[in-house]
Amino acid sequence: MSQPWSTNLSQTRSISPQHAFFVEKVMDKRESSFIQLDPDAQVILQFYDRSIAKLENASGVTLFLRAVEVKAGTQLELSMDFYFQGQFVYEFVRSKELLNSNDLGNALADLLSQAVLEFDASDVAVALFKLRSPTEELDRVKAMSNNGDSYELDTDEEEESRDVSALGYQIGGITLIGFDYEFRVSDLFGIHAGIGFAGYTAGVKIHTGKYKDSSFFNISLKDGGFGMMKTAALEYGGRLVGRNTGDFGFHGQVGLANVLFIDRELEQDLFGGEGVPPVLLSVGIGVSW
Missing domain, CATH: 2.40.128 (Lipocalin)
Incomplete structure (x- = not known):
């Protein structure tokens, strides 16, 4: 049964990816949800439009919203897939503890921001946008806080050979x-x-x-x-x-x-x-x- 928690996601975050990309579309692919959540795919897209500065020659990515759920009454979980040029490239599944029902908007905004920043810090983004070497990427990820176990990169990794x-x-x-x-x-x-x-x-x-x-x-x-x-x-x-x-x-x-x-x-x-x-x-x- 749905919980009566909701948010209009009026929050804004300052998200500054190192790679030149922006969120072009958000597709609602949720099969079920344990909360009555006001924001639909369009509201989430508007959040990203407010929060990410669109750079010149930036590439668009599409997000598939898989789940936004409150579990055990105190954990908000967000699951999204990233698609680039019609191909699946990255999966994001994270949760955040809720202080109370009024904290839902801030928690969701934090998770949406984290999703984009972790994708930006992934080796997938390096391969797609090729703006930094793997060594430079590793240094940047080490400097990031709260990235948990979401990203691993072998220091000996080299650009994939095309021979x-x-x-x-x-x-x-x-x-x-x-x-x-x-x-x-x-x-x-x-x-x-x-x-x-x-x-x-x-x-x-x-x-x-x-x-x-x-x-x-x-x-x-x-x-x-x-x-x-x-x-x-x-x-x-x-x-x-x-x-x-x-x-x-x-x-x-x-x-x-x-x-x-x-x-x-x-x-x-x-x-x-x-x-x-x-x-x-x-x-x-x-x-x-």
């Missing part, structure tokens, strides 16, 4: 099976080299996004038979990674190649008397991680 290893057919050159390694030098550029049975390759990949799994254009020189055939190729490719497979996934690329050199006997075997076409289909298929 890609691939294994498969026509990977690493004009090969039956080969291995290729890409070293990501920036958000959009990577250099790669590979070798296999029997051939090798080297080239540059131009990515369409900054993420490890972003699609790419591959400009490369490919060798087959270790000197028997050489091509210059332009391919478009990408990775398909399952949600539960970590970094491991399907790797594919397809495009066109121009033959720079081919052994005469190999040319005769492959193309007969017609000679080498102006362009050839260039493909690569396999797995990568």
Whole structure:
């Protein structure tokens, strides 16, 4: 049965996240509540609008309100999920002791503020907004008070690598099976080299996004038979990674190649008397991680 406690959440807090984000939407996803709470999702959004200064070029996050409950008569519990660009990124579940029914507004405002500050201090926010290194983030979290056990960061943590290893057919050159390694030098550029049975390759990949799994254009020189055939190729490719497979996934690329050199006997075997076409289909298929 609902308790007759309520609040209009008229309080305001001065919340200053270090990352450039703001609360864009609040979605009410409560299944049940043990209190009769006046503030709906819109009132909570208005609280954040009053409390967080919206910075230029700030990104919006969406909050799913899961629960606002008074437990054991003295504990106010708040549960919210953070979503960024439609993806779940962070869960907040905390409680605060109530002095009396009149303290509900202040307690709820404190928990709403704590939720945003703990998300701001999380390694998830660092990964999303990339404004500080993990070491700088750890120093800031250590300086925060009342953050409890909500945040842990290994001091040896490094930014996740975007380098890609691939294994498969026509990977690493004009090969039956080969291995290729890409070293990501920036958000959009990577250099790669590979070798296999029997051939090798080297080239540059131009990515369409900054993420490890972003699609790419591959400009490369490919060798087959270790000197028997050489091509210059332009391919478009990408990775398909399952949600539960970590970094491991399907790797594919397809495009066109121009033959720079081919052994005469190999040319005769492959193309007969017609000679080498102006362009050839260039493909690569396999797995990568």
